[in-house]
Amino acid sequence: MIIPADDKSHIPYPAVLQVPGTSKVPGTYHLVIIPTLSGLARAFSVLNGQCTMIFIARGIIWYGLYLFLVILPLATAIISDPTRVDPSFVTAIGIGAGFIGFSLMSLEFALISRIEAAAEPFGEDSLQLFHNLMGVIALGFVLAHPIFLILSGYPASCWLNPFSSCANIATITAFLSIFILLVLIASSIWRKQLRLRYEVWYVLHGLFALFVIFAALVHIFRIGRYTTTPIMKAVWLLYAVLVLGLIVWYKIWTPLRNWNKRWEVVENRVERGDSRTLVVKPVGHKGFTFSPGQFAWIKTGKTPFGVGQHPISISSNSEEPPDGQVAFTIKNLGDWSGEEIPAIEPGDTVWLDGPHGVFSMDRQQGMGYVLIGGGIGITPLYSMCQTMIERGDVRPVYLFYGGQDWESLTFREELDELSGKMNLQVIYVLSDPPEGWEGETGYINEDILTRYLPKQAKRFIFLICGPPPLMDAMEEALPDLGVPREKVLSERFDMV
Amino acid sequence: MHHVIVRVFAIGLALLLIVAILIFAFTVAA
Numbered sequence: 452m453i454i455p456a457d458d459k460s461h462i463p464y465p466a467v468l469q470v471p472g473t474s475k476v477p478g479t480y481h482l483v484i485i486p487t488l489s490g491l492a493r494a495f496s497v498l499n500g501q502c503t504m505i506f507i508a509r510g511i512i513w514y515g516l517y518l519f520l521v522i523l524p525l526a527t528a529i530i531s532d533p534t535r536v537d538p539s540f541v542t543a544i545g546i547g548a549g550f551i552g553f554s555l556m557s558l559e560f561a562l563i564s565r566i567e568a569a570a571e572p573f574g575e576d577s578l579q580l581f582h583n584l585m586g587v588i589a590l591g592f593v594l595a596h597p598i599f600l601i602l603s604g605y606p607a608s609c610w611l612n613p614f615s616s617c618a619n620i621a622t623i624t625a626f627l628s629i630f631i632l633l634v635l636i637a638s639s640i641w642r643k644q645l646r647l648r649y650e651v652w653y654v655l656h657g658l659f660a661l662f663v664i665f666a667a668l669v670h671i672f673r674i675g676r677y678t679t680t681p682i683m684k685a686v687w688l689l690y691a692v693l694v695l696g697l698i699v700w701y702k703i704w705t706p707l708r709n710w711n712k713r714w715e716v717v718e719n720r721v722e723r724g725d726s727r728t729l730v731v732k733p734v735g736h737k738g739f740t741f742s743p744g745q746f747a748w749i750k751t752g753k754t755p756f757g758v759g760q761h762p763i764s765i766s767s768n769s770e771e772p773p774d775g776q777v778a779f780t781i782k783n784l785g786d787w788s789g790e791e792i793p794a795i796e797p798g799d800t801v802w803l804d805g806p807h808g809v810f811s812m813d814r815q816q817g818m819g820y821v822l823i824g825g826g827i828g829i830t831p832l833y834s835m836c837q838t839m840i841e842r843g844d845v846r847p848v849y850l851f852y853g854g855q856d857w858e859s860l861t862f863r864e865e866l867d868e869l870s871g872k873m874n875l876q877v878i879y880v881l882s883d884p885p886e887g888w889e890g891e892t893g894y895i896n897e898d899i900l901t902r903y904l905p906k907q908a909k910r911f912i913f914l915i916c917g918p919p920p921l922m923d924a925m926e927e928a929l930p931d932l933g934v935p936r937e938k939v940l941s942e943r944f945d946m947v
Numbered sequence: 948m949h950h951v952i953v954r955v956f957a958i959g960l961a962l963l964l965i966v967a968i969l970i971f972a973f974t975v976a977a
Contacts, residue, residue, distance in 0.1 A: 521964065540976040547968035555964075584957035602972045742948070820962045895968070926951060943950070 473754045501752040510572035520558055520693075524550040524677075524686055531680045538603075545599030545678075552593035553667050555585055557690045558696040559660065565705070565748075565807065574809045575762075576943045583639070590636050593629055621673035628666035648786050650759050655770025657698075664694050704754035709802055712736045716799045717776060719792075724854070724861035726827060727792055728766060730776055731801055738775030739806055741765055742813040743838040744831040744914065744942075749779060752818070753790050755802035761787060764916070765806065766830040766862075768837035777803075780825035780861065810916065810942035812838075817912035817938065819847035821904065823895060823925055826854060826919025831942070832916060833862045836869050845874055849904060849911075852922060853880045853895045857888070878903050895921060897928040909933050917943040 525547055538546065561569070561730050562582035588750060601607045604876055609617040614624045629842060638645060642652050678687065718730040729749075732738070741747075748760040767778035783789040795801070812820060812835045822832040829852055836848065854860045857879075866877050880891040880899060891899050904911075913934055915925050922943055928940055 518960070518963075521960075522967050525967055528975050529971060538976060540972050543972035543976040544968055545977075548972040550971075551964050551968060573953075577950065580950055580953050581957060584954065585960075588957060588961045591961075922950070941950075 453458060465769055472808040491777065499564075506572045509568075509772050512573060513569050517561075521551065521554045523689075524683075526556055527683055527686045528677055531682045542598055542605075543602060544684060545596050548592045548638040548675070549596035549600060550677075553671070554595060554690065555589035555592060556660070557664055558695050558831040559586055559589065560694050564697045564701045564802070566700075567807070570807070570880075571809055574942065575807055576810075580943075583638060586636055586639065590632060594633055597625070597629065617840075619673070624670040624673065628663050628670060630665070631659050632663045635663065650787070653758050659697070661694070664690075679714040687868050693834040703756075706802075706805060709804060712803075714738075714777075714801050714803050716795055716797050716801060719795050719796060720781060722861050723863060724827065726780055726861050727783075728778050728780045729792070729795065729801070730767070730778045731803070732777075733775045736858070738777065739783040741769050741777070741805075741806035742811035743769045744811035744813075744916075744940075745808040746807040746810075746831070747777075747779070747803045747807060750802040750804075751795065751799075752802075753800070755804075759787065760804065762807070764831040764834070766834050768841050770838055770841035780830045780833075781828065782861075809944065810914065810940055812914060814939065815912045817846075817910060818907065820849070820910040821900075821908060821911050821913045822848060823913065823915040823917070823921070824850070824852050825895070825921040827861060828915075828917035828921070828942075829861055830916075832914065833866065835914070836866070836873065836875060840869065840873050846910075847877045847905075848873065849908070850875060850877045851880060851895050851900065851903075852877060853882070853917065856881060856883045893922065896924060897931055900928065900932060904932075909935070909938075911938070913939045915939065916943075919943060 526544075528550065559582055562578050562585070565575070573581070575676045596611055597605075601610065606617065608615050610622050610625060612618065612853055613623045638647060638652060638659075639656060647655075662874055669689060671687060671834050678684050713734045713736075714731040715734045716729055717732050718728070720728050720730075722728050739747075744764070746762050746764045749763050750757075750758065750760045761781075764780040765777055767776065768778040773881075781788050783792075810831060820835070822835065824832045832852075834852060836850070838844075839846070839848065850866065852860065852866070857863075861881065862880075866875075869875055878891060878899070880893065880895050881888060882892070882894060884890070893899075909932070913925075913929060915922060922941055926939075926943070930936065
């Protein structure tokens with residue numbers, strides 16, 4: 452379309468038109484519109500503002516629903532007043548703490564059930580962190596339940612000793628529920644110190660959690676004080692249905708959906724940094740489309756059912772890959788990644804559940820990008836760079852890549868090659884540099900960022916993926932650099 | 948999402964729930 456030079460009504464921001472001197476096809480010219488920086492910033496700010504508001508609104512709705520379900524037993528108990536007993540104040544605190552502990556424990560299942568609509572506003576790694584934190588907080592409320600009841604005069608010997616003569620089903624289920632909950636939380640916090648294999652822990656974690664919920668329900672119904680009215684019975688049954696429903700959803704329904712969506716391994720190649728890249732292609736289906744930065748749960752083995760799913764970032768470009776191929780780069784961290792992944796051969800089957808995650812350059816648009824990666828956290832960032840080339844995206848990208856030593860930097864050569872094809876500057880930061888190294892040393896910090904980033908970088912989108920120390924350092928450094936919080940997207944890759 | 952915000956959400960919720968328990972106790976206690 453030809454627009455008069457003085458007519459800017461068709462362009463929502465100030466722009467200039469430029470015909471490049473060279474073209475790919477002789478005799479054909481590409482007409483390129485290059486918007487001015489301030490114009491781009493205004494346009495992106497409107498777009499990002501609308502997206503952010505939608506996500507905030509959805510986040511508030513989900514958080515409100517969560518809060519409603521947490522306090523539902525308490526509120527119902529007050530409204531329906533089923534006790535007719537009038538407990539003492541201390542007893543009532545104990546009862547209330549028990550209710551809250553129970554509902555928090557039940558909702559732990561919802562936080563990790565991979566319901567995409569719920570995960571989208573927060574990010575799955577944030578939901579995982581929230582699950583971890585609320586598990587510990589739930590334990591606090593659950594422990595407060597017997598403490599306050601014993602303080603108010605309940606016989607400790609009956610409740611704390613399941614073998615005592617006054618013990619019954621109500622006391623034994625209460626004791627077992629709390630005891631197993633303690634084991635569950637301790638084994639989650641100290642899994643690595645206890646040298647528990649991830650797969651073993653995963654199975655135990657699920658079984659223990661189920662046991663805790665159903666032992667607690669038996670306890671509530673055996674006590675019977677808060678199950679006398681139909682509305683209270685309905686509340687407890689709602690939680691039982693919720694927990695069972697969520698388990699059926701992600702343990703049976705999701706694998707069942709993937710049953711006829713087999714993926715075949717095309718290549719299993721060794722990468723720098725004790726890593727491997729699995730290239731897989733869909734068999735008998737179209738595969739999936741994804742945004743650069745997303746991840747999928749990978750399961751090896753004959754069926755998509757069972758334990759052993761691992762969240763792995765996609766490391767290939769997202770723009771129409773040949774045969775729907777997708778690549779995952781996996782670092783050797785022991786058991787599964789160190790034993791099973793190297794043994795996978797071309798032709799083997801893997802099962803994917805994905806794509807998942809909100810860590811993507813497509814979620815926020817900016818004038819440019821600052822990618823900050825540490826260790827194997829480089830994989831989603833590498834996917835973003837490849838995708839930008841495929842899209843012909845000429846926006847500037849600054850990639851800060853932290854690693855231990857020069858030899859172990861995964862995709863080092865590939866990134867250097869990409870920097871010749873796109874507007875990419877890679878800054879390597881080594882904590883253990885080789886002799887004669889003239890680049891940056893130590894860890895990525897505010898000083899290093901300031902040295903390389905242009906002034907307008909505050910308007911860029913920052914995408915960070917790496918180990919917790921890097922994430923924590925960046926979450927502190929970026930506000931100091933004047934980067935608005937909404938322009939920072941991050942993902943912790945050690946979420947399970 | 949910023950992980951500091953997640954921690955603030957979790958701690959804020961815990962405090963809110965303590966208040967809810969106190970309201971419950973005041974309401975149902977003799």
